[in-house]
Amino acid sequence: MEIREIFAHNLRALRKTKGLSQEELAHEAGLDRTYISSLERQIYGASIDVVDRIAKGLAVEAADLLRCPEAEATK
């Protein structure tokens, strides 16, 4: 999996696990809803500053957003 795909997958999965809409997460992270949407569609390569803001909005570690789901699945 490409890094943008991994990030988009984890972002969406963790957001849904936390029961947050894109709009609610955007508000928590101080970002625009359209930007969250773009990241989930792999349009941009987020900076680590953005990854950190989103991680804080989701109450997870930044590293959790870049962890390869395939690696987890094969454990």
Add this chain to the structure above:
Amino acid sequence: MEIREIFAHNLRALRKTKGLSQEELAHEAGLDRTYISSLERQIYGASIDVVDRIAKGLAVEAADLLRCPEAEATK
């Protein structure tokens, strides 16, 4: 720790563990040596695309570069 500090710390620590100079890592990752140096000095917020290239150059997972060292230390 701020995310840039975490990334810079892990980048430098993993690079040294692998016995690579900034120049050697830059070559492996297809980046400029001065850019690696800037990241270790927390000048820029790297994009996840850059984090991924560096991770591949270091033969680690991208997530390893954003993992908080304090959290590891208290385990």
